[in-house]
Amino acid sequence: MLAIPVLLGVSVGVFLMIAFIPGDPATALAGDTASPDAVARIRVELGLDQPLPVQYLRFLERLAHGSLGTSIRTHRDVTVEILDRLPYTLELALVAVLFSTTLGVSLGVIAAVNRGRAADLVTMGIAMVGLSVPTFFLALIGIVVFSLKLHWLPVTGAATIASVILPAVSLSLHSAAVKARITRSSMLEILGQDYLRTARAKGLREEAVIWRHALRNALIPVSTIVGLQFGSLLGGAFIIETIFGWPGVGLLAVQAIFNRDFPVIQGTVLLVAVAYLVTNLVVDLLYAWLDPRIRYA
Amino acid sequence: MRDTVRRLIRSPFGAAGLALFGTLLLTALFAPLIATHDPIALVPRDALQGPSSAHLFGTDDLGRDVFSRVIWGSRLAVRLGVLSVLIAASGGIVLGLLAGYYGRWVDNLISRMLEVVLAFPGILFAIAIVAILGPSLDNLIVALGLFGWPGYARLVRGSVLSAKQREYVEAARAMGATGARIMTRHLLPNVVAPVIILSATRFGGALLAGSGLSFIGLGVPIPQPEWGAIMATGREYLDAAWWVFAFPGGIIFFAVLGVNLLGDGLRDVLDPRLRV
Numbered sequence: 001m002l003a004i005p006v007l008l009g010v011s012v013g014v015f016l017m018i019a020f021i022p023g024d025p026a027t028a029l030a031g032d033t034a035s036p037d038a039v040a041r042i043r044v045e046l047g048l049d050q051p052l053p054v055q056y057l058r059f060l061e062r063l064a065h066g067s068l069g070t071s072i073r074t075h076r077d078v079t080v081e082i083l084d085r086l087p088y089t090l091e092l093a094l095v096a097v098l099f100s101t102t103l104g105v106s107l108g109v110i111a112a113v114n115r116g117r118a119a120d121l122v123t124m125g126i127a128m129v130g131l132s133v134p135t136f137f138l139a140l141i142g143i144v145v146f147s148l149k150l151h152w153l154p155v156t157g158a159a160t161i162a163s164v165i166l167p168a169v170s171l172s173l174h175s176a177a178v179k180a181r182i183t184r185s186s187m188l189e190i191l192g193q194d195y196l197r198t199a200r201a202k203g204l205r206e207e208a209v210i211w212r213h214a215l216r217n218a219l220i221p222v223s224t225i226v227g228l229q230f231g232s233l234l235g236g237a238f239i240i241e242t243i244f245g246w247p248g249v250g251l252l253a254v255q256a257i258f259n260r261d262f263p264v265i266q267g268t269v270l271l272v273a274v275a276y277l278v279t280n281l282v283v284d285l286l287y288a289w290l291d292p293r294i295r296y297a
Numbered sequence: 298m299r300d301t302v303r304r305l306i307r308s309p310f311g312a313a314g315l316a317l318f319g320t321l322l323l324t325a326l327f328a329p330l331i332a333t334h335d336p337i338a339l340v341p342r343d344a345l346q347g348p349s350s351a352h353l354f355g356t357d358d359l360g361r362d363v364f365s366r367v368i369w370g371s372r373l374a375v376r377l378g379v380l381s382v383l384i385a386a387s388g389g390i391v392l393g394l395l396a397g398y399y400g401r402w403v404d405n406l407i408s409r410m411l412e413v414v415l416a417f418p419g420i421l422f423a424i425a426i427v428a429i430l431g432p433s434l435d436n437l438i439v440a441l442g443l444f445g446w447p448g449y450a451r452l453v454r455g456s457v458l459s460a461k462q463r464e465y466v467e468a469a470r471a472m473g474a475t476g477a478r479i480m481t482r483h484l485l486p487n488v489v490a491p492v493i494i495l496s497a498t499r500f501g502g503a504l505l506a507g508s509g510l511s512f513i514g515l516g517v518p519i520p521q522p523e524w525g526a527i528m529a530t531g532r533e534y535l536d537a538a539w540w541v542f543a544f545p546g547g548i549i550f551f552a553v554l555g556v557n558l559l560g561d562g563l564r565d566v567l568d569p570r571l572r573v
Contacts, residue, residue, distance in 0.1 A: 005409055005412075005413075006409075006412050006413050009409070009410075009412075009413030010413060013413070013425075017425060017428070017429055020429050020430075021429055022429075022430065022431075128554065128557060128558070128561075129550075129554070131501075131553075131557055132501065132550055132553040132554035132557050133550045133553075134505050134508055134509060134525075134546060134549050134550065134553070135505070135509060136508075136509050136512050136513075136525070136528070137528070137542070137546035137547075137549065137550065140528070140532075140535060140542050140546065141543075141546075143535060144535050144536060144539060148535060148536045149536075231418035231419075231421075232418055232419070232420065234418055234421070235418040235419065235420030235421050235424075236420065236509075238420065238421070238424060238513070239420075239509045239510070239512065239513055242513045243512075243513070253424070254424075254513060254515065257424070257427070257428040257515060258514070265425070265428050269421060269424075269425050272418060272421050273418075273421070276418055
């Protein structure tokens with residue numbers, strides 16, 4: 001149950017964000033246009049006149065009640081603001097994870113099975129390109145080609161089902177490249193194992209050997225990466241959502257940063273960190289299910 | 298060292314990586330000689346001109362020469378990559394050595410800290426720091442450096458844990474060497490190769506994260522010729538003036554490709570066991 005100290009650490013980090021704001025936090029939290037009265041009220045309300053440890057305990061207490069504060073900009077509850085946007089980011093992340101895993105694992109298997117041949121070189125070349133190209137550059141190229149020139153896909157927003165395609169694809173190519181490389185090396189290791197020789201010896205077709213016996217075991221290291229990458233996908237979503245005007249949590253956070261809307265910034269950072277922790281916990285459990293040799297006491 | 302370079306050059310991809318990375322360093326070094334125009338000067342009557350012999354990469358909406366901006370931008374890119382990697386590597390190496398060598402509560406404390414930092418997706422950490430302190434190159438460097446140390450710490454700790462049981466470390470301890478001496482003279486040399494390989498990847502990662510953040514206005518502010526910031530000025534003219542975003546984007550790609558190929562090449566040469 002490592003998650004609990006880590007969660008506490010994350011909460012300290014998010015709490016300290018306010019303490020490190022240059023200048024007076026109460027003024028920053030009240031917004032530039034607030035009256036001195038409003039600033040004073042916020043100072044007392046949030047206990048900003050108290051010592052830091054006391055402030056932190058009160059912050060935790062509010063968190064425990066599910067309150068992340070009120071947006072300076074919209075005066076709405078931060079929790080509500082985030083919950084409004086969350087489905088969009090989850091949709092984007094889910095499509096990106098599915099796409100990048102399918103693409104990455106397929107490329108990795110193709111490369112491993114054809115080790116040293118042209119197909120290996122080509123797929124690993126594609127992976128190297130995917131690893132090196134900036135996500136936002138890819139997004140811009142996609143917009144120019146598929147939206148502005150060909151008019152196949154909408155440029156921004158989330159109005160139609162097709163809207164998710166460009167953001168999700170540009171978001172997923174980098175992680176697809178990472179997965180392709182890991183799948184390849186993990187497959188290569190497993191292809192040399194005795195039980196595959198046995199599987200072949202008993203007359204199984206090569207496809208069955210590769211896809212059923214080898215890939216299933218090769219996916220174990222890949223599954224860890226899927227969890228770790230979920231975090232970088234969420235981080236990448238900040239940039240991708242901004243480019244495509246995708247109304248998710250990332251766009252909310254970036255707008256909040258420009259508006260210096262600190263409660264919203266804190267809330268989104270906390271949410272992403274928690275989502276990341278939960279995903280990795282789930283992956284740990286998945287890991288034990290994929291590989292029965294791993295058991296957590 | 299000489300042998301490493303020779304073997305690196307002999308592999309086609311490693312050589313390509315070395316060439317690309319070398320070009321980046323040389324461009325940064327000789328930027329004032331290569332650039333054809335002032336990278337900041339506004340020449341409104343030259344706005345949004347396509348690539349030509351006068352403006353190799355065209356001009357942006359304020360008439361600035363994109364080629365000269367990209368060339369000067371290599372300095373910012375090298376500074377961002379080198380400094381953020383240095384901060385992450387030095388912090389991570391020291392903490393990893395301490396955790397691995399002293400074990401017990403030291404290890405416990407450092408390992409927990411590491412998990413907390415790893416619980417934040419890296420780019421989120423950078424965004425948070427920029428959100429508080431404001432967008433600037435220095436803040437970006439600090440942010441990318443601060444979130445990068447756990448990778449190094451984990452690598453070094455693991456290597457120290459396996460090395461400290463070896464006879465030569467025992468021998469050094471028996472001869473009365475201090476902890477600091479054992480760590481720097483006997484344990485540190487083991488991790489040099491993997492640290493260099495990790496640094497190549499991290500350099501590329503810093504360029505990608507830094508330019509991405511600058512592109513959405515959370516990195517280096519726009520008048521400066523940072524590659525992502527240059528691309529941001531082309532955002533409104535994607536169709537009409539593709540050169541404003543396409544050239545810097547391509548250059549970022551080649552710079553990152555260079556360090557990635559270099560990292561792969563070094564890994565094959567220095568430590569074949571690390572094949573990923």
